[in-house]
Amino acid sequence: MDKTVWIVDDDRSIRWVLEKALGREDIPYRSFTSANDALTALSHDPAPTLVLSDIRMPGRSGLDFLEVLRQQHPELPVIIMTAYSDLDSAVAAFQGGAYEYLPKPFDIDQALALVRRALAEPAPTPESLIPAEAPEILGQAPAMQELFRAIGRLAHSHASVLITGESGSGKELVARALHRHSSRSSKPFIALNTAAIPKDLLESELFGHERGAFTGATTQRPGRFEQAEGGTLFLDEIGDMPLELQTRLLRILSDGHYYRVGGHAPLKARVRIVAATHQNLEDRVQRGLFREDLYHRLNVIRLRIPSLRERPEDIPLLAQHFLQLSARTLEVEPKHLSANTLRLMASFEWKGNVRQLENICHWLTVMAPGLLVEPEDLPPELRSTMAPASTLEWQEGLAREITLRLHRDDHEIAADITEKVEKILITAALSATQGHRMEAAQRLGWGRNTLTRKIQTLGLEKDWGAVSEEDK
Numbered sequence: 001m002d003k004t005v006w007i008v009d010d011d012r013s014i015r016w017v018l019e020k021a022l023g024r025e026d027i028p029y030r031s032f033t034s035a036n037d038a039l040t041a042l043s044h045d046p047a048p049t050l051v052l053s054d055i056r057m058p059g060r061s062g063l064d065f066l067e068v069l070r071q072q073h074p075e076l077p078v079i080i081m082t083a084y085s086d087l088d089s090a091v092a093a094f095q096g097g098a099y100e101y102l103p104k105p106f107d108i109d110q111a112l113a114l115v116r117r118a119l120a121e122p123a124p125t126p127e128s129l130i131p132a133e134a135p136e137i138l139g140q141a142p143a144m145q146e147l148f149r150a151i152g153r154l155a156h157s158h159a160s161v162l163i164t165g166e167s168g169s170g171k172e173l174v175a176r177a178l179h180r181h182s183s184r185s186s187k188p189f190i191a192l193n194t195a196a197i198p199k200d201l202l203e204s205e206l207f208g209h210e211r212g213a214f215t216g217a218t219t220q221r222p223g224r225f226e227q228a229e230g231g232t233l234f235l236d237e238i239g240d241m242p243l244e245l246q247t248r249l250l251r252i253l254s255d256g257h258y259y260r261v262g263g264h265a266p267l268k269a270r271v272r273i274v275a276a277t278h279q280n281l282e283d284r285v286q287r288g289l290f291r292e293d294l295y296h297r298l299n300v301i302r303l304r305i306p307s308l309r310e311r312p313e314d315i316p317l318l319a320q321h322f323l324q325l326s327a328r329t330l331e332v333e334p335k336h337l338s339a340n341t342l343r344l345m346a347s348f349e350w351k352g353n354v355r356q357l358e359n360i361c362h363w364l365t366v367m368a369p370g371l372l373v374e375p376e377d378l379p380p381e382l383r384s385t386m387a388p389a390s391t392l393e394w395q396e397g398l399a400r401e402i403t404l405r406l407h408r409d410d411h412e413i414a415a416d417i418t419e420k421v422e423k424i425l426i427t428a429a430l431s432a433t434q435g436h437r438m439e440a441a442q443r444l445g446w447g448r449n450t451l452t453r454k455i456q457t458l459g460l461e462k463d464w465g466a467v468s469e470e471d472k
Helices: 012-024 035-044 062-072 087-095 108-120 142-153 171-180 199-207 243-255 281-286 292-298 312-330 339-346 353-367 380-386 391-407 413-432 437-444 448-457
Strands: 005-008 029-032 050-054 078-082 100-103 161-164 189-193 232-236 272-277 301-304
Touching (some): 005 012, 005 035, 078 108, 087 142, 100 108, 100 142, 161 171, 171 189, 243 292, 281 292, 312 339, 312 353, 312 391, 339 391, 391 413, 413 448, 437 448
Parallel strands (some): 005 029, 005 050, 078 100, 161 272, 161 301, 189 232, 232 272
16 A cells, blocks of 8 residues: 555645645645544545644644544554644653654755655554643754753653753753653652752752761751652752762662661662753863763763754744743733844843843843833843954854744845845945945945945935035
8 A cells, every 4th residue: 555644734835845745755645724624534534654733723733633643543653743842842742642743844855854764664652641731941943842852752761861051041941841741740850959059968968867967967857869759859060069979879870779868778769860060071070070980870861952042043932931921920011022122132142041031031021111122121231242343243143143034934035134234335335435426336346336226226315315526
């Protein structure tokens, strides 16, 4: 029997693109505008070999459709497509038994490669769906989509995970997402920042202590391992853990047992360890500051969180989310960022990453005078930091602007940016030459007729309409 692909999407353009691509590959296909139509066809027609389905459609959702398919045809691979790029969509898709998760807009060659692979492989074993809550992590950037996929695939794993990323990038959010979407979600999630606890107290914080173990220990006290029983223990800033405690942690990861401070009876550690650091652990291993054997124990699966400056296309999405969140907290109407403000924010370095963006959005909710936030409404320290100071910076800013518009799926980008650049060039050159077109054209490397034509085409005559005696 021929391998047939079903396309289920209410977006006509998506169906058209996929139909043309599959047709070029000689892959038979059928298209449906809703999950209900596809299910009706499934009730009396042979099942397809592969399904490509959108998540959000009128009527039954793609996830509901996926659940029905898992019940009726558990081996049928389903690729979930969505323009709503959040963690919950990705995790729900994987936990619902999806073969893969494809965020829109997608590269058609990548989509075809995914289709070919799915047609040649069996679908994964279905898992139960977890009810979706408000998305805790947002991101449309490819690096974030990879992170969402990894969290979805790790949902039922008990392996240790090492999360790396700069301060403020959201390492604890990822750790909480790993827990919330795991089979341990009904058990505790316990977090401990190992850099925030004094060295002398950290051992007791982790493992607990017996009564009389040291001066002031008047009662028995459970440690974080006991508090996290059956759940997840998140050890933040693991790179700062003292070497002697690294040894004890390694022993727990090796044999699963530990002792309270001052205790003699071994306790079983039934927790999943998720560790995080903003430091380069490989470098700390080389410098003798971190045990190499512990590093390998923790580094079973590594998740790297990209910095915010690596994903400027996510700034509008995140900013809107934080502005709405702040507005709800303060019980005011949410602010909105103008296009110029978003362009400026996309060029900022964001050394504090998502946490810094969240703080800025809260500041704007309180301090910005109007509902529409313009560049002059941004905090002074932010405006001064964002001002380009070198040729390299304006080139990087232009590259970020182009990247942002590409990810917004804008069209005619080259023509629009070229027009804006030419307006800036002409205005600056004529200003520098006091309106002398001949000299301005020479400085720009154009002929005078070319400059005159561009002034007319770009609508600059109202500003530079007068022709000097020298140019006549």
